[in-house]
Amino acid sequence: MTRENTQVVNTENSKSTEVLGETIGNRLKGGEIIELAGDLGSGKTTFVRGLAKGLGSKDHVASPTFTISRLYKTDNFNLHHMDFYRLEDVGIMAHEIRDLVTDPRNIVVIEWADITRQVLPDDRLLINITATEDDGRRIVIQAPEKLNYLLGD
Ligand code: ADP
Ligand code: MG
Numbered sequence: 001m002t003r004e005n006t007q008v009v010n011t012e013n014s015k016s017t018e019v020l021g022e023t024i025g026n027r028l029k030g031g032e033i034i035e036l037a038g039d040l041g042s043g044k045t046t047f048v049r050g051l052a053k054g055l056g057s058k059d060h061v062a063s064p065t066f067t068i069s070r071l072y073k074t075d076n077f078n079l080h081h082m083d084f085y086r087l088e089d090v091g092i093m094a095h096e097i098r099d100l101v102t103d104p105r106n107i108v109v110i111e112w113a114d115i116t117r118q119v120l121p122d123d124r125l126l127i128n129i130t131a132t133e134d135d136g137r138r139i140v141i142q143a144p145e146k147l148n149y150l151l152g153d
Helices: 014-027 044-055 091-100 114-119 145-150
Strands: 005-011 033-037 069-073 078-083 106-111 125-131 137-143
Touching: 005 014, 014 044, 014 137, 014 145, 033 044, 044 078, 044 106, 044 125, 078 091, 091 106, 091 114, 137 145
Parallel strands: 033 106, 033 125, 078 106
Antiparallel strands: 005 137, 069 078, 125 137
């Protein structure tokens, strides 16, 4: 898998992680898949909260851990926020994800994608969040060439 471009952003608090999500949310065109990696409590859902805002959603984003998937609709987009932490069998979701991204209004964001990784399309944005000291986070964003427009200058 080639990741043409990498961007590293350090955020000092949850607000700035959310703002980063909002910035990237603003750049989404639809049809993207975003994989969010990082430990429990690293800030993946916080990031998605910003992403939804950037897409124009006014809904409050809550963790889909117990529901597996949540949908946030805006005028132009459907944000599918998935969390596979508790998922044991990936089969159905793999098809679901592929189906979803054939409609350019859909954007799929996945937390705990590990068990689906083998079946996910290569052309996805990969975001990895790790905690630093205090409340800081190191956020590494890797984009395949096709999704370079999601990265900053
Ligand atoms: P995850 O979805 O990765 O399990 P959450 O986004 O649900 O993580 O939770 C992250 C927690 O860490 C929240 O309580 C948030 O307020 C806190 N936090 C502290 N500092 C940061 C930061 N810099 N970025 C993101 N979250 C942070
Ligand atoms: Mg989460």
